[in-house]
Amino acid sequence: MNEQNNGQPTAFIKNVKKSWIIIIAAIIISLTIVGSVYAWQRSSAKFASQKTIAVFEAYDCDKLRVVSVVVPEGQSSVDIALEHLLSPGGISTVAEYARSFKVVEGNIAYIDWPDEMSNLPNIDTSCSLQAFLQPIEKTLIQIVPIDTVIHSLGGSVNAFYMRMGLSCPTGVSECNYDSVYLPVDKNFKITNMGNPDFIGNPVTSIFPIYAYMCDTYGTKNGVALHYSKIDFFMSKDIENAPTVLLGTTPSGSAGSGECDLLENESSLTSSVEPGEYRIWAVRYIDNKPDRRTVDNYITVIN
Missing domain, CATH: 2.60.40 (Immunoglobulin-like)
Structure with a gap:
């Protein structure tokens, strides 16, 4: 009789221990799930809050494609764009090769290129011109409140457009030697x-x-x-x-x-x-x- 009575408390204690183990396991599993969900939500929120810009790239001369580029926190969208846009001839990026970039009144952006750029071969061909001018203009116009991008060579707007054999942008006084623009004839x-x-x-x-x-x-x-x-x-x-x-x-x-x-x-x-x-x-x-x-x-x- 006593043996039977002694066995009942032992069974009871075992059942209680088992219940606590189940409860603790359930709590641990719940916390793990909640933590995973929280981490996923934080990661998703961080990804969703990252700023991206569309940078245009040229291929096959006049064809363009858009690449989405992440702008790191605390950095300028323009600086990141210039680090991805290619310079004339594709030898470097605009950020590395250009002498300066600035935006002035009248919603005009200026990019000044070094003098030695004029010595690059084949930069004035139709294909080369489209490959670097179009991506720069299309990318910057959708990032910065500007209407046009003007280029200069060694500080001279004239020198750039004459070297490239291009017409001066309309209404740009800096590109106006002797009140008339003339195209270049390479044979002359x-x-x-x-x-x-x-x-x-x-x-x-x-x-x-x-x-x-x-x-x-x-x-x-x-x-x-x-x-x-x-x-x-x-x-x-x-x-x-x-x-x-x-x-x-x-x-x-x-x-x-x-x-x-x-x-x-x-x-x-x-x-x-x-x-x-x-x-x-x-x-x-x-x-x-x-x-x-x-x-x-x-x-x-x-």
Whole structure:
């Protein structure tokens, strides 16, 4: 009888222990589930709160695709965009290669590229131009409150659009040399400035200046059509430097399709001071500007 009575409390205690084990296990499982849900919710909330921007990329020249890029907390959307957009020729990013980026009144963004960009091969082909101009403009316009993006080369808006053979953006006063924009003809080029071993060497005088492809531009009724004149211009290689007319010469003045401007033919009344200059030529048809050369850079020394 006593043995039976002693067995009942033992069974009871075992049942109580089992119940507590089940309860504790249930609590642990519940906490684990709640913690997992909380962590998932936090992760989802963090992901949902991350800011993203659409960055345009070019492929097959004129085709564009959009890449979604996350903007890390505390960083600028513009800075992140410039770190992903490619520079001319695709050699680097805009952030790494461009000299500066700024937005001014009138909702205009300016990107200034280094002078050496003008030496990159094939950057002015239709394919190359579309591949870097379109993504930059389309990306920045949807991030920054701007209407247009203006490019410059070494601080000169003129230099960029003339190097690329593009028309100046409408209404941009900085891109307006002598109140007229002229497209570049790559075949019309300056072949000599001064008397260096080769063009680009420092010189004591910029004369004589020779240009090529400034003779005839076709025929009419069997008669050769000649350019009416060629103007040579010069400007100091600094921002906002005035343009100076060096002189005017007739087409084909040097023969064999070349024209030249000698020192005694120049309209300058004083010698050229030492410094860095850019020189270009413009040819005319019936006294109307036709095409111009690219800018040629020269160093004048004593």
